[in-house]
Amino acid sequence: MANKPLLPEMMKTHGVSRRAFLKYCASLTSLMALSPAMVPRVAKALESAPRPSVIWLSFQECTGCTESITRSHSPTIEDLIFNSVSLDYHHTLQAASGHAAEAAREQAMKDNYGKYLLVVDGSIPIKDPGYSCIAGISNLDMLKETAAGAAAIVSVGTCAAYGGVGHANPNPTGAVAVSEIITDKPIINVPGCPPIPVVMTGVLAHFLTFGIPELDALGRPKAFFGESIHDRCYRRPFYDKGKFAESFDDEGARGGWCLYKLGCKGPTTHSACATVKWNNGVSFPIEAGHPCLGCTEPDFWDNGGFYKPLSVPSGDYRKMGLAAIVGGAAIGTASALLSKAGKAKAVKAHETVNAHDLEKSS
Amino acid sequence: MDCNHPSAKKPSATADVLSFVATGNASPVLHEVKHALIQLLKTGAESVIDLGAIPFAPGDDRVLNEILGIGEVHATLTVMGESHVRETAIPGVWCVDHLDENGEYQSRFIEVTYMPNILKTQREDAERGLETLAERLGALDDRR
Amino acid sequence: MNNPAFDLLMWARGPGFDIALVIFVGGIVLRLFEISILGRKRDLAPAKGNGFLQGLKTIFSRSVPREGLVKFAPVTYIGGYVFHIGFFVAFFFFAPHIALIDDAFGISWPAAGRVIIESVTALTVLALLALTYSRFTDPVRKSLTTFDDYLVLLLSALPLITGYVAVNKLFGDPTMMLAVHLLTVEALMIAFPFTKLMHAVSFVLSRYYNGSIQGRKGAES
Known part of the structure; x- marks a missing residue:
């Protein structure tokens, strides 16, 4: 050396x-x-x-x-x-x-x-x-x-x-x-x-x-x-004001509003993109209008979809919800009918007694 | 902080909306500059603020430039690409921008000093200058 | 290399949410079917008033406190209102929540700003604290309170607190806090059908039953 x-x-x-x-x-x-x-x-x-x-x-x-x-x-x-x-x-x-x-x-x-x-x-x-x-x-x-x-x-x-x-x-x-x-x-x-x-x-x-x-x-x-993209993002003021782009071609997207609803992973991603930027400081993905994919985090490929907001469940939950409605209805009906049957049985089995009978039995 | 600086015109629909986006970081930086200037006058201590270390949106730059203004000195250095050393309208506060050979920003600083160090001739360079001068004089003498 | 916070978040967004959703939706439907199929005993007496209309009216009129009651139990009423409205606002007007509703049902509406959401959340937690305090200090309320009530109070407070912490990065890794927030919501969803939390749905039925029974007897609500 x-x-x-x-x-x-x-x-x-x-x-x-x-x-x-x-x-x-x-x-x-x-x-x-x-x-x-x-x-x-x-x-x-x-x-x-x-x-x-x-x-x-x-x-x-x-x-x-x-x-x-x-x-x-x-x-x-x-x-x-x-x-x-x-x-x-x-x-x-x-x-x-x-x-x-x-x-x-x-x-x-x-x-x-x-x-x-x-x-x-x-x-x-x-x-x-x-x-x-x-x-x-x-x-x-x-x-x-x-x-x-x-x-x-x-x-x-x-x-x-x-x-x-x-x-x-x-x-x-x-x-x-x-x-x-x-x-x-x-x-x-x-x-x-x-x-x-x-x-x-x-x-x-x-x-x-x-x-x-x-x-x-x-x-x-x-x-x-050390810092998340979200914390250093120049679009953060829009997040704080509740202004979001809803699609890639709406008023919000053109106005440079927050991309959270388009799936931005900025809040859970740590990188210097927002400050150091790319191509000699020209821009970074969010500045170019695309949500952060979270590429500096482990398993970012499996984060439930690049265009799914962070707050949205990653699985096929709608099917589960429908199944739960059907299942809940079935069990609820069965349980109610069972209770009714139990009640009817109890009524049937009900014996009338008077004070006299009670005295005798005791 | 509000997106619209009071002095800012309302952006038209086609105007570059982004230049009105601000993170609100211009104000703390300017206060830091004020504090540094007080220190310079009191103790002579110089300070440097790295603008690359702070999230800055175009709107913040606008506020910074509006407040600091343009001063009397503007030097352009040609060292591995250009560097611009400008004194702002607040004497003692300098903007030092280092560009690379393609004219892209490498780093940006605010220096609070009587004289930014990069403007001064460095001792090593002066030593090399002496060598070069001696060589050239020697060549001149040889020709005679 | 794995990030445990990220893995937990993905579990909470994936299988965790699915489990909670099935119990939440299934449980609510189960209980609603049970309640409506069991129904009530037929009232054979001749009707003295319109039970149906009085029932409908009661669903709404019970949301307005009777005269003098606000003064009699100010913490319960004011705290109760602040909590319920605050929880509603924090849940339905925070952008990430709207994104979830949009994804599930395809409907969305404008979100509220950070200042509104955060002050409302803080107020809501304060209201919950006041309500809990009154349960401890008032001897009557204390004796009426069961474990179930304290559990429900805790389960409603946790999503608000963890959400506030996650958004403001007060402590802990933000990804971890987001995961914890989702998990607390999932705990709330799981407990919902089987605790007094169910009142958020069943209040419609119980108020209707009460109103219609009284209405049929000729009482106006």
Whole structure:
């Protein structure tokens, strides 16, 4: 690792000024959701942080996460973050393939054993490991082998973090999250389908500068996943006023009203979409007029339907209700008739007695 | 907070309704700025407020710009994309916007200071400047 | 990795709601059939008034307190009114609830704003507390109160309190609190047909019976 130059030296050789580095640190601090007072500490950490080797493993995934992180048009922050790491293996991005690629992975592991950062996207099938293999190695084996020498693991995307679409009902491949297999390494979950590019880079930056960020109960960095979409949504004032879009093409939808009734999962979804936004801060789904699907939460595929409001039951409850009416009527009638029959029987069995008879019997 | 700022015109049916949506966060930020300005005058302590850390709707931006106004200085920096450093109509309160090479916002700050640090020449750059100047002078002397 | 709060919410929205709905609807229908089939003993005496009309009238007239009674039992009357109207407003005018009704029956109406819903909810809970307090302090009411009454008070208060907590994120994970809110509502639904909560439906029948019996005898309600 000593032969890899530090970030400021690299910037210098690229003709990047100190002022540009300060701007970069200011934006990075903001990106990491840290206080601006932390800028000098971020600068200092970046000046002294060694460039870690990064191995990126892709398992049962759609490459959406990789697309997301590379699809940022501006070659600035993301680019610089990648300049400050040494991406030694990423089978989608690297030129080598097959055994040559695997050799690169093995070399990087050997050279940096115990120190490299492992990034994973995609879920791991455990029902039959043969469902997903790379160069003849099953995902399960490759994860176990590579995780053994990792300093930490970043599970990028909901599939790696929580199982995602592979894990969705009925889960034919037995897909599980990284954390279900690896339990002895620190794991940072960066869920999302896909995650916001700057959130991925922000988490990597945090790892480079200050180590593992503070995580919530689901292993997500609190800086980006601490608040719900609903709490940070610019449409929240409409929710509070009781103004809702009822369809995708009504006055409310055109007026930018709250999308709760169209199935928005904002109230139960934790992500930075509403503040960081997408495509360099252009917009986010709700701003584009679509309810939040809740993609940063475990099992969001099985949340009862993307367009069903959160307050609406997820099952086929109408049939149950009708059955209950029929059943209730039948039992009620039977019970009433039984009571009537009992009453008639009692009347029939009724014997008249007078005081005289009673005296006799006692 | 009300969606309509008192000074706002009623939006027409076709107007961009969203620019009148506000989260109500402009007012606490402005109070924070006031507090920071008091501190600057009292103790000389500078402060920076990260606008990216606060949920802001277009209506909040409008309120912020209306209250702070446009001041005397507007510097454009060309460092990995442009940066705009503007003093507002409230001297001592600066808006610092960092854009990337595509002109998209990277980060936005309000700095309460006599002079934003990013405007100053950094020592490392000056050192490199000296080296460059020496090189160029050497080249000039060689030509003679 | 699972989120227990989310799983609980999905259970409450899925199987939990189905179970509660079957018991709630089935129980109400069962009891209504029972009540109407059993009916009442025929009154063979000649009618002195119109029992049917008096019965109908009584359904509504009993909602108005008799003169002097508000002064006699202010907590019961005022608290009772505040609770019933408040519960109605909080249930029928909060947007997520309207979304549920819309989904089930295809009808909807404008929702009330947050300020209205939240102040009404707070008032309703206060009214419930006052009603409970009067049950403890008034010796007559105390001796009349059974376990069933306290259970019903608790079951009606919990959805209001948990709903308020979930919406305002007062404490706990918001997803978990939403799940807890649904579960408390489901508990209320399950208890409904078998406790005095049933009065919300059966008051129509009992008032009609009372009114028509008296009306037939010539008494005006």
